[in-house]
Amino acid sequence: MQSGPQFVIVSGMLGSGKTSLLESLLASENASETAVIVNEAGEINIDGAILSESARGMSMATLSNGCVCCSLTNDLVTTVQDLVESRRLTGQGPLSRIILECSGLSRPGPIVSSLQELADLRLKLHLITTYDCSRPALQTSEFEDAAAQLAAANTIVLTKMDLVSNERRDEALGVVASANPVARIVDEFSSSVRAREAFLSFSDTGSPIGNGEVRQQVRRRLLHPRIRVFRAKFEEDLPWESALDWLENIAGALGERLLRIKAIVPGEGSNDRVLLQSVGTTFSAPRRLNSDAAVPLGAIVIARDCGIQDLELVPMEHRVSWFNLQ
Structure with a gap:
């Protein structure tokens, strides 16, 4: 279509x-x-x-x-x-x-x-x-x-x-x-x-998830005392439906403190990727990415007045590690 x-x-x-x-x-x-x-x-x-x-x-x-x-x-x-x-x-x-x-x-x-x-x-x-x-x-x-x-x-x-x-x-x-x-x-x-x-048009995947370029950008920026940026690393592949449920649980736990989520998770095929993202607690429809796109897996969560322990308390069936990018 x-x-x-x-x-x-x-x-x-x-x-x-x-x-x-x-x-x-x-x-x-x-x-x-x-x-x-x-x-x-x-x-x-x-x-x-x-x-x-x-x-x-x-x-x-x-x-x-x-x-x-x-x-x-x-x-x-x-x-x-x-x-x-x-x-x-x-x-x-x-x-x-x-x-x-x-x-x-x-x-x-x-x-x-x-x-x-x-x-x-x-x-x-x-x-x-x-x-x-x-x-x-x-x-x-x-x-x-x-x-x-x-x-x-x-x-x-x-x-x-x-x-x-x-x-x-x-x-x-x-x-x-x-x-x-x-x-x-x-x-x-x-x-x-x-x-x-x-007003240039860019792909939703234009910003990498959790790679060296993002880490380097974090080092250069001036940290705000109330805004935190976290990265989730998936230790194993997980169905995108499970990832979406988990991210929605994060939104429910943080409420208005959640500012943005951007995650790329495995799709149905071995090379497929699915983009999951929210603005505040509002999620866009999952979007399947081109299977030939070399897109790393992971998630970025931006929140205010939040610590990494708040995210670690959200239950997850699959293994995931959290990192504070600040």
Whole structure:
């Protein structure tokens, strides 16, 4: 079955540069097959002719580069369905990308959970988080929301670098690597290059599990006292169903302290691999990887206010060893 459009969630604290990142993207490319969903406080300039209004009252406009932009209704699922249906009714081709700009305090977990109702669209999910170098959110009262956003991200984009010294910029780089060592970090001064790099499409397996590269990255980062990154090493092959049950037990034990899980486990065939991952406690559907992909087995767990003993207490039928990557 053919896969659907890429669904990009852009999160980040208030004022961290989400809208500027989107504006740079839309100004630099032909986005006729892109739709942008903005929250009510969104500042993207929707100064095009009104394209249509759905029966549910969702206003839509065409930007100068052909991108369709709309305002988020109370129901994200309804909004996405309206976008897809509008394209069909107007005889246009399907969308290749849908971008959601979240409000500053949104946590990605509940958003990812709501997208399960759109399973028939076969969306390819990618999460981007902006991090303001001039106002480090992990050092403020917004810590829990910021930690959830950073740990969930596939890509983290440093912003406001022109407002800080090189030392502060390096510190921000180390902090975000501490919050999520498996994310790709975009560290670019040019707004157009930053946008291009942020919205590149990458495979879910782009970050290795538990190899030397991850360990080296952990050594370079600045450790956060409340965020911990753990690696699980499987001492024997285990069915992916058993691994999923075990990871769900970890989610149940940690609750809101769990920020991210990314695991690669054996599939049904001798060379098969299955990707299991969660954003917070919300798990994506298991995904079978190409059998010829040389992907190491193991799991990465990112959590806050958690020790390795919390993970070791979760029962597991198969042998597994835990390592603190810090």
